[in-house]
Amino acid sequence: MTAAVLILEDGRTFAGEAYGATGATVGEIVFNTGMTGYQETLTDPSYHRQIVVMTAPHIGNTGVNDEDSESARIWVAGYVVRDPARLASSWRSRRALDDDLVAQGIVGISGIDTRALTRHLRERGVMRAGIFSGDALHVAAGGRRSDDELRASVLAAPAMQGADLAGEVSTKAAYVVDALAPDGSTLAEPVAVVAALDLGIKAMTPQRLAERGIRVHVLPSRSTIEDVLACTPDGVFFSNGPGDPAAATHEVELLRKVLDRKIPFFGICYGNQILGRALGYGTYKLAYGHRGVNQPVVDRATGKVEITAHNHGFAVDVPLEGASVAPYDGGRYGRVVVSHVDLNDDVVEGLAALDLPAFSVQYHPEAAAGPHDAAYLFDRFLELMQGAGATPDLPTTKGADA
Template sequence: MAQPAVLMLEDGRAFRGEAYGAPGTAFGEVVFNTSMTGYQEVLTDPSYAGQIVTMTYPLIGNYGVNAQDEESAHPQVAGFVMHEAPPVYSNWRAAESLDDYLRRSGVVAITGIDTRALTRHIRSLGSMRGAIARAGADPDALLEQIRAQPRMEGLELACGVSTDERYVVPAAGDARFRVLAYDFGVKSHSLQLLAQKGCEVTVLPAETPTDEILAAGADGLFISNGPGDPEAVGHALTAIRELAGQGTPVFGICLGHQLIARAFGADTYKLKYGHRGGNHPVRRLSDGAVEITAQNHGFAVRGDESGIPGAPELRVTHLNLNDGTVEGLEHRERPVFSVQYHPEAAPGPHDSRYLFDRFVDEMARRPAAGERDA
């Protein structure tokens, strides 16, 4: 029999439902995701570390869980919120139910709440700290615990989700390029796409010293997505500038986009409630095309179509059509570019996968090692 549970926010508002997943209490920043599918990719995206994720689509769990759709080794969310969890699941790849998966992984969840009301509340007042707890918890004590949790601003979470040891993802077929991937919470599908395009990818821990990166002599640097405040990840900026100065192609997504911007003098700031989901329209300034993109971020680069304050070497390449925020950048002279959204797009949409081709093309145009040393 389902046990009553509550989702409480730091402003004292409570949403009552039923316990789901693992027993216990979960604390984190409460955010919402507008994707209609891909809940397993959401759960295992390291960028969601420290966050309680609300799915706005009402039916979650209907196609179960499988091993192929994981973006990391295990769920990364702090908690999970749904309107309705179906009693059965059906899919030819499914290995277990969502409930069993969350229990096995230790993820506290809640179902049966009014996710529409919760989403409207967050959109009006902004993302805020919260907790999922059993309904019998003392509300005053729970609220005190929520307000004692750290805010996302200034929080360094990338090192907590990064790999502890470097590892290699071999190229599919002959290796044409050697790529270093700065792992701040990389999704496995990004590495797969690079490998499919002939890249042997060496994945580096987030705290890898700059001199090791420079000494590796790679053909390109990929800077991954990740959680937390980009302002707290200052140790990567020198490596970005140094490799860019050597003419090494650099490609960043999400947190990587923010770090590239900061490396060249830009500022970042926290959005009111962030962009999370698979249906965000982005305009490509070069030709006016609109890409439908997958996004997951709570911070953005300060700037607009006219430019990036403090970073004259960068130009804006993409803009969000919902709120005008900066979604893409490129260096005016160096082979360095980045986007705020997720072009690996697992499970979709796939409008932006051409960016991986651009990265490969930039590496192909770079002179061979012997020519660079001549």
């Protein structure tokens, strides 16, 4: 076994064994509480420049297949697991997870106390970290590099705050995902057309739209309003993605041009944060974020509690109770309410504009491998585009700004 070391920017170290490729990697270290769906996690572009710790103890049990990836590559900067599976056991498996990690140069570590590491991150907050193994762990003379040397490499890594990363993960060229009929065949005439800005989009998102008869034009993150309008869209969608929404000035300005034209809008995750900033609200970094498939969220329009999939380290700062007037440009976009709230910590999980056809959620209704409680939001978007009035009927009296 090849020795590996994980070192956090505050100096705490964990010794283990190399898992995946050997070498060195640095990034923001975060933990994911999902008990399933590791392939989707690894290939989610929102994890760009992040080292992911899996809290589930056994990883790799079902191997890797060719159907479940959310993009064409693994995006995590590094991977931390306790016990890698020695044998993949699934009829859908095509290869071992370790083989994919090696082939794509993903440096990982196994055999460490991931429970203790997760508790540390919950108490201290997410931070930068590095994984070092093989030649990267040793000096030329053969001795092990000191913890101070390794930590210096970690401290030299850029922080996530202020990072504008969507352009690094977005598609380089526009493409179309055709609308689908109920039997899975292509619809010649879609029920609606959506221009989807790829800020790190997961493959399942345009798939969920297509399943509802919607043709989706997926556009690069640096697209202009002219590019959007050239699709003659019935609606505009902004996807999930990595980075600090405070640095996404291009995307915010583009969305304001969409809102000015009153084109129906739906945003997920990073798209929710972009909507918040376009409306004039602030965003802030969470201590350790929400990452997993088990977050309880209440839909205030229905009172229904959904178990939802999350992957975000930033949140929108909006008054929780009643309606507030969006601060941008003297209230230009009218009133806004918080439509969804996380029941664990009261973090804003959704926004709905009352005077514009626009809404968003912080979590992932397209979730694969699940849960699927929030899939109705794609239906809500279609209703909005079809003029069925999809601004949710939310309570606005308590603390309302009339």
